Amino acid sequence: MEEILRVEGLCKTFTLSKKQQKIERTKSKQKVAVDNLTFTANRGEIFGLLGPNGAGKTTTLRMLATLIKPDKGDAWVDGCSIVAQPEKVRAKIGFLTSELKLEDFFTPNYLFDFFSNLHQVDPSVMAERKKSMFERFGIDKFAEVKVKDLSTGMKQKVSLVISLVHNPDIIIFDEPTNGLDVLTARTVTDYLQELRAEGKTIILSTHIFSLVEKLCDRVGIIINGKLTHCDTLQAICDGLSLEDRFFEIYKENEDLTI
Amino acid sequence: MKINNTLTIIKKEFTRFFSDRSMVFTTVIMPGLLIYIIYSLMGDNMSESNFTVEATEPTTVYVENLPPSILPLFDSIPMNIVTHDIVSEDIMKQLGDKENNIAYMIFPENFDSLVANYVPASETLAPNIKIFYNSVNDGSSMTYHMLDGALNAYEDSYCNRFDVNRYDDADSPSFDQSDESEVISNVLSQLIPMLLLMLLFSGCMAVGPASIAGEKERGTIATLLVTPMKRSQLALGKIISLSVFATLSGLSSFIGIILSLPKMFHADELNMDTNLYSASEYILLLLVLLSTVLVLISVISNLSAIAKDVKQASTINIPVSLMMIVVGMMPMIMGGATENPTLYLIPFYNSVMAMTAVMAHEATVLTLVLTICSNLVYAGLGAWILTKLFDSEKVMFGK
Ligand SMILES: Nc1ncnc2c1ncn2[C@@H]1O[C@H](COP(=O)(O)OP(=O)(O)OP(=O)(O)O)[C@@H](O)[C@H]1O
Ligand SMILES: [Mg+2]
Numbered sequence: 001m002e003e004i005l006r007v008e009g010l011c012k013t014f015t016l017s018k019k020q021q022k023i024e025r026t027k028s029k030q031k032v033a034v035d036n037l038t039f040t041a042n043r044g045e046i047f048g049l050l051g052p053n054g055a056g057k058t059t060t061l062r063m064l065a066t067l068i069k070p071d072k073g074d075a076w077v078d079g080c081s082i083v084a085q086p087e088k089v090r091a092k093i094g095f096l097t098s099e100l101k102l103e104d105f106f107t108p109n110y111l112f113d114f115f116s117n118l119h120q121v122d123p124s125v126m127a128e129r130k131k132s133m134f135e136r137f138g139i140d141k142f143a144e145v146k147v148k149d150l151s152t153g154m155k156q157k158v159s160l161v162i163s164l165v166h167n168p169d170i171i172i173f174d175e176p177t178n179g180l181d182v183l184t185a186r187t188v189t190d191y192l193q194e195l196r197a198e199g200k201t202i203i204l205s206t207h208i209f210s211l212v213e214k215l216c217d218r219v220g221i222i223i224n225g226k227l228t229h230c231d232t233l234q235a236i237c238d239g240l241s242l243e244d245r246f247f248e249i250y251k252e253n254e255d256l257t258i
Numbered sequence: 259m260k261i262n263n264t265l266t267i268i269k270k271e272f273t274r275f276f277s278d279r280s281m282v283f284t285t286v287i288m289p290g291l292l293i294y295i296i297y298s299l300m301g302d303n304m305s306e307s308n309f310t311v312e313a314t315e316p317t318t319v320y321v322e323n324l325p326p327s328i329l330p331l332f333d334s335i336p337m338n339i340v341t342h343d344i345v346s347e348d349i350m351k352q353l354g355d356k357e358n359n360i361a362y363m364i365f366p367e368n369f370d371s372l373v374a375n376y377v378p379a380s381e382t383l384a385p386n387i388k389i390f391y392n393s394v395n396d397g398s399s400m401t402y403h404m405l406d407g408a409l410n411a412y413e414d415s416y417c418n419r420f421d422v423n424r425y426d427d428a429d430s431p432s433f434d435q436s437d438e439s440e441v442i443s444n445v446l447s448q449l450i451p452m453l454l455l456m457l458l459f460s461g462c463m464a465v466g467p468a469s470i471a472g473e474k475e476r477g478t479i480a481t482l483l484v485t486p487m488k489r490s491q492l493a494l495g496k497i498i499s500l501s502v503f504a505t506l507s508g509l510s511s512f513i514g515i516i517l518s519l520p521k522m523f524h525a526d527e528l529n530m531d532t533n534l535y536s537a538s539e540y541i542l543l544l545l546v547l548l549s550t551v552l553v554l555i556s557v558i559s560n561l562s563a564i565a566k567d568v569k570q571a572s573t574i575n576i577p578v579s580l581m582m583i584v585v586g587m588m589p590m591i592m593g594g595a596t597e598n599p600t601l602y603l604i605p606f607y608n609s610v611m612a613m614t615a616v617m618a619h620e621a622t623v624l625t626l627v628l629t630i631c632s633n634l635v636y637a638g639l640g641a642w643i644l645t646k647l648f649d650s651e652k653v654m655f656g657k
Binding site for chain 1: 262270273274473476478480482484485487488655
């Protein structure tokens with residue numbers, strides 16, 4: 001198995017504003033969101049980060065996608081450091097999270113070309129890829145409709161397609177099925193499995209057990225910023241259902257959650 | 259590769275801007291149109307009031323050495339002739355003020371005998387009648403034309419034995435005592451730079467916050483930040499395209515001003531030269547403007563990048579607009595452009611001073627070069643800071 005992602009001692013602490021302190025109901029100005037995270041992912045697998053709300057999943061993925069910088073530690077995506085070579089990392093990954101929005105004013109067709117250009121995709125490849133991706137997700141009928149006039153589900157699909165214009169080897173996906181109806185969610189999970197079959201690596205985050213059971217080859221369980229377990233699903237579950245095993249782990253690590 | 263991404267961004271910004279009709283209308287077409295309409299209306303009102311009030315009063319004409327033979331000639335001209343107690347200096351001074359509906363006519367002494375004895379073909383100059391007047395004062399101007407017409411008609415019948423308002427030597431005072439065109443360029447040179455600066459500012463505000471704080475607010479800039487494009491390319495692409503839009507907006511206002519100037523100062527009715535400025539002066543003005551817009555856009559872009567949303571972006575740009583007003587008023591406060599070259603390194607102040615100098619026909623190469631070059635440096639600095647801001651997660655993703 002070829003290692004394609006290596007995360008070593010990743011740390012991220014946020015400084016909270018007064019307003020955030022109120023929301024988090026804490027007096028401390030610092031919030032440790034990710035605490036010394038270390039794991040690896042292999043080529044061609046779906047790796048899931050599983051954790052409760054506020055565990056630090058999104059923060060971890062945003063660091064891997066180089067949107068934010070770690071305070072300490074580093075990660076290597078296909079050999080490129082997220083700290084030292086962020087531009088190279090960005091060229092290798094496709095990152096998808098609800099935080100990333102598409103400009104309302106443009107059409108899927110325009111946006112596909114625009115982002116393909118920013119990724120330096122060859123024009124002939126681009127046209128081919130656009131056609132097949134748009135067909136795959138049923139976007140072809142809406143290719144000339146402005147994003148603002150698309151339904152939520154269609155917007156999500158367009159976002160997914162746009163994040164993959166450069167056919168990246170590594171796909172980082174925060175909460176892939178959040179806010180999607182069952183049909184759209186199914187389209188997405190099917191597609192992720194398809195991508196894995198093509199040899200792509202997918203790093204996703206979720207708090208949904210069934211999604212992990214359905215998709216993930218290996219899982220990292222993250223609680224309050226710390227990785228408590230990281231292994232194949234079978235090794236972690238040890239005969240129990242993932243849900244039962246998760247609550248066991250959660251209890252064992254209760255001291256972490258204070 | 260590098261230029262490519264900047265171009266891609268510029269192309270996108272252009273598509274966004276130009277395919278949005280309401281955007282083009284409000285930022286490019288409306289400013290010029292509004293200025294043209296408002297200024298033309300203002301100009302119309304000004305000229306009307308001038309004519310109705312002053313032209314009805316008969317002009318007071320001071321006449322030195324009035325020959326009795328001429329008197330019947332003036333019967334049909336409505337004016338009050340004053341022939342006594344004439345103090346030449348006093349009258350000339352009064353003539354300088356366009357409020358005074360007066361004229362000053364000087365006949366040579368013994369005009370009648372001079373004319374009678376004059377031999378037209380001879381080498382000596384014909385007797386000359388001087389008429390001083392003020393062309394900006396409608397009464398004075400009108401009376402002058404009537405006197406001139408009457409005397410010339412009389413001269414024709416008299417075999418060209420005298421002249422009216424012949425320039426004998428270059429040192430003699432101009433017969434038209436108004437210096438209105440100078441006054442106009444002075445007023446313009448002090449007023450228009452401020453106006454232009456304000457117009458440019460509003461042009462920048464129309465596009466800057468929406469494009470930068472707006473993208474941040476809507477989360478579309480994050481989508482750009484996860485592409486392999488360099489932050490500097492994004493900053494450059496934004497600054498260049500926003501500058502173009504702001505320039506178009508400023509240019510529209512500028513054209514509005516130029517087209518309405520002749521109307522504003524009712525130049526057509528005064529036979530005034532409407533070409534106050536030469537083509538090269540307009541080009542210099544444009545170059546200063548373009549360099550200014552780059553600085554202005556980079557300031558507004560940086561402030562918009564720091565702001566959470568469009569609303570906050572317009573709020574934190576208010577001090578900039580106040581600064582523009584204060585800086586714009588400097589020529590009026592200082593009575594013109596400064597000559598100290600080092601002051602032309604101060605952003606915005608340099609632009610206003612350079613524009614003032616150009617419009618007062620006083621610009622020097624040194625100050626213009628200093629202005630434009632320092633502005634380019636400031637704009638570059640602005641782009642560099644914007645790059646840093648795009649790269650800062652606190653600024654881009656801080657909550
Ligand atoms: N920009 C920020 N400033 C301050 N605190 C932050 C910031 N981003 C995240 N946090 C805090 O860091 C912690 C981890 O957040 P994160 O979004 O990574 O959690 P998550 O695992 O994705 O949770 P969820 O399931 O709710 O998405 C939370 O307590 C959150 O409030
Ligand atoms: Mg999250």
